[in-house]
Amino acid sequence: MTGKMKSVIRATVSALFASALMLVSCGSYDDTELKNKVNELENRVAKLESAVNANTQSILALVEASKSNDAVTGFSELTDKSGYLITFASGKSITLYHGKDGQNGATPVIGVKADTDGIYYWTVDGEWLLSGGRKVRAEGKDAVTPKFKIENDNWFISQDGGKTWTNLGKAKEKDIFKSVSLDGGFVNVVLADGTAFKIPVSDGSLVSMIGCINVVPTHSDGAARVIRRNGWNTLTIKYEVLPSGTLAKLSEGGAVKYSVKAFYTATKAAVGDVVDLEVTNSSVSGDFLTVKVKCDALDNAFFDGSLAASVSLHISDGISNVASSYTPMVFGGDVVTSKVFNANDIVLSLGVVSDVHVNPQWTADKWKSALQQLKAKALENDSNGMAGVLVVGDLIDGSKYYSEASFDNQLKLFKSALESEIDVTKSPMVYTIGNHDVPNYAWASTMVSDVAYIRTVLGDQYFQADIDQDARLKYEARHCVIGDYHILCVSPNGDQPIVYDPTVVTWLDNQLAAITSAEPEKYVIVLTHPMIKNTVYGSRLGEEGGIWESTLSHYWATDALTPVLKKYPQVIVFGGHLHFPLNDPRSVWQGDFTVFGCGSVRYMAIENGKYEDMSGATVMKDRNDFSQGNLLQFDSNGNMRVLRMDFYNRDVVGDPILSSFPASDKSHLTKYNHTTLSLANASPTLSTLDVEVIDGAATAKWGAGTDDEFVHHYVLTLKKGGKVVSTKKILADFYKSAKTSGMKKEWTRSLGNLDNGSYELTLEAFDSWDAAATPIKKAFQVGSTSNSAWTDDKAGSKTVSGGAGNVSEGWLTYSNGTLSWTANTTGKPRTAKIALPDATEYSVTQISADDFKGGWTLYSKRFNPNGTLGGSNNDNAVENVANKTVVTFGEPLKKETLKDASGSGHTNNLGIKGLYLDSVLDACVEIDYEGKSVDFGVFLDRRSAQKVADGKFCAYIPECSTGYWSGYVFAPGDKAFSDTNYEWLWFRVSDDMKTMKYQYYGSGQKTSNGKYYICGISIVKATSADKSSIASSYDVIYQANYNTDNAESMYFTKN
DSSP, rough: OHHHHHHHHHHHHHHHHHHHHHTTTSSOOOOOOOOOOHHHHHHHHHHHHHHHHHHHHHHHHHHHHHHHTTTTEEEEEEETSSSSEEEETTTTTEEEEEEEETTEEOOOEEEEEEEEEEEEEEEEEEOEEETTTTEBBBSSOOOOEEEEEETTTEEEESTTTTTEEEESSSSSESSSEEEEEEETTEEEEEETSSOOEEEEEOOTTGGGGEEEEEEEETTTTOEEEEEEETTTTEEEEEEEEEEETHHHHHHHSOEEEEEEEEEEOOOOEEEEEEEEEEEEEEEEEEEEEEEEEEESSHHHHHHSSSOOOOEEEEEESSSEEEEEEOOEEEEEEOOOOOSSSSSEEEEEEEEEEEOBBBBBBHHHHHHHHHHHHHHHHHHHOOOOOEEEEEOOOOOOOOSSSHHHHOOOHHHHHHHHHTTTTTTTTTTOOOOOGGGGGGGGOOOOTHHHTTTTTHHHHHHHGGGGSSSSSSHHHHSSSSSEEEETTTEOOOOBBBBBTTOOOOOHHHHHHHHHHHHHHHHHHHHHEEEEEETTSSSSTTTTTTSSGGGGOOOOTTTEOOOOSSSHHHTOEEEEEEESSSOOOOTTTGGESSSSHHHHHOOHHHHHHHHHOTTTTTTSSSOOOTGGGGGEEEEEETTTOOOEEEEHHHHHHHHEEEEEEOOOOOTTGGGGSSSSSSHHHHHHOOBOOOOOOEHHHTTTEEEEEOOOOOOOSOEEEEHHHHHHHEEEEEEEEEOOHHHHHHHHSGSSSSSEEEEEEOOOOEEEEEEEEETTTOOOOOOOOEEEESOOOEEEEOOOOOOOOEEEEOOOOOOEEOOOOEETTTTEEOOOOOSSSSEEEEEEEEESSSEEEOOOGGGGHHHHEEEEEEETTTOOOGGGGOOOOOOTBBBEEEEEOOOSSSSEEOTTTTTTTTEEEEESSSSSSEEEEEEEEEEEEETTTEEEEEEEESSSSOOOOOOOOOEEEEEEETTTTEEEESOTTSSSOOTTTHHHHHHHHTTTEEEEEEETTOOOOOOOSOOEEEEEEEEEEEESBGGGGGGGGSSEEEEEEOOSSTTTTTEEEEE
């Protein structure tokens, strides 16, 4: 289908969606039926184009046959009843589509007519087809075959192979052919315009050459045995067809059909005399024909022995029909095939990899190493070695901007490494198209032409395993056979969301139906680069929020093929694109079919879990070290084994994936069902946790968690005074070793330089199924706790051990074990020391929230683009120069107590004036008297706006970034940074309590929902107190980007 036609259809769909949504005010709208109708429409248009162009070719062949006195040797109706296959004595064959069963439509009436010169010329809708005013010949050396297509509901014709097109307008409703029949020794074809062809039937039709058909008995009683194998009732019977050589000629003819009939020899009225049995497979070897027959249509009485039957083979070419003699059938009972994979009886080994990304040379070396290891591993149990290698897309690294030379050179590097290890004429390389194989990393409607360079660079020798060259060249849809196993490849032609040509989806369905009907107990391999949505590890990436967030939504996985795949339990899908480690047990999935991840030969990736020490949201710093793939093997019973290969460690990941052959009861799809596996999964366990503190720097140390598989990640939560100081998610090293025994036994993680005080550290561990270990906790102290006390500003006393006697020092007094102090009226924190009678020294610090009131100066990079701030505050940001903003700490705007995301309560007990007109930024000072520490946080609140001077309104909210000084969100919207719409930004208070700093560099605070880092304070205008009126852009920003001696921070100092 053309791109324009698709756009018309999509426009129609958009209108339908809009209409549907107008009818739905709440709840969810299910558009499945609408999508199905659109796909059906696209399929019908594609079929219509194909049928018209096929018939154009056939008309040309009819003219030639008529002129050359050719004769018909075969005439048979197509299996889908859409037309006829005709073969000629010359060896040629044509297919005529008659317009029924969905093919009928608004089609141009294509025909030919003999002019007065006796030459046939093309006609369209009864008129001569003209080119330059001259009639277009349909015969001879100057004959032209026109092509047709649909655009915007109009038919277009091309007479130069598709280079230029002429609009024919909206065509009349006509059948493509008026009639096609076999009558009186002639095949009669009448075109829609009335032109008739009468081709004689050959005296020697293909089937008429058969002299006899003899059954080849396999048992001494001569009976053919119906076997019930794992729930499937089948009959395999062998015939000898004479004279010698006849079968070869029949195979070349193309119009021959094999059918099998069963005749009941003891008729029952309810059963009838005869039943047609479906031939699911046929093969020719010399003069012998073997047919495999599906026998489920036989009556139950046959299987219980109360009804006898005989079988006969019929061979027909539509002109002649020859039948074999009757052979008695008996039910041979159930045959039980071993479901245990036999490593000593492997019949096929295939390497299956993805995301090779060749470019530059070091990546080609990794590709070569992967091939070497796959070959060596295959030979360990398979004397035939690796029969082929399947590459599930991203053969090359590509480029955002297409360059023919660059893409060609990368592919040549891929090819060179491949051919240094494999003879592709003996061990085929089958590939599908990845996003890096096309320009701009994006599948498009031009996908087939975009990857023409692959077909050119590789050459014809790479496609010898393909049995459907037409689908390959038109759609990059491939049907390959290696070692009697079928491999189907489909590639998208659009993304975000990922889509496939409707013709390809139908093709995939038809291929699977034919293959699985013929061999229901054999797996069928399907390759497609994007992962099937909601199957293996990572297949939710870009489809959901949280850890599956992606900047490219609906780009990594697809459910476009799921309706087809779920119909066939024999399907095993290999998908790529994700690069996720195969070590994870979720890398294989079973539901209605089976899916495998392929990892990546080039580098590894992971979910967006907000883990520490990552190179990016989804890639590790050591990502390029690793390389993985699969070795797929089948034994003679059809059982499957997949070895997950770790090319970096030159080992096999974990235990083999083992699955029995496809069974009618789908029992082979239960072992790796994710629901079953997660329910049977055991939670991890943790043993030890310790914290080492040296000069205020704290380091957590713990023993690695244990699990029935492995720990996927750890979470460290540090609290002080019940408030969360930091949370660290740490990805475990499960992906670094092929076996869990190679994982580290001890872990350490820096907690940074901490203020004096009492802390609590909590350690959690989670496995791949998100099962959690029982947390363990560790309390620890930073700084000394002895010979010192913190108290509020009131006068007071406490009992201390200082010996007998009395002593005074300033506002401290000691008398025989009691230390007293006076009230602090200085308006600021104060500390004093006193030497006690026993010569020990004791210190007391008096502090309260009110001591922080007064004048302060904020040092930050200030952005004031609209000039809202006046006086000295009107200056704008200058690199490496701090803007100084004088402010006053006083009473809060709202003295309210609220809970943060962790459930800890905080009270706003201060207000800061001077940042923006006469507005107040509420703040919180929390004093931990026992832990001897102070925390200070400013309150960023988007629940509503506050009224300021001249009737204006404003709100203080966080300035956010998705990365380190990247991906800015200057004025996040409703619930963008927190479900509560508020957030405290915490500053570190110095020991002398004269400086409070928020340092973004290396330790920036994340928002409550974990989406962003906070890199400053945004002040945003509003038109009222209601949050809906808060603007989407900032007016003033105080940013934590003052460099110099305070690397990328913002801080307050006491005036």
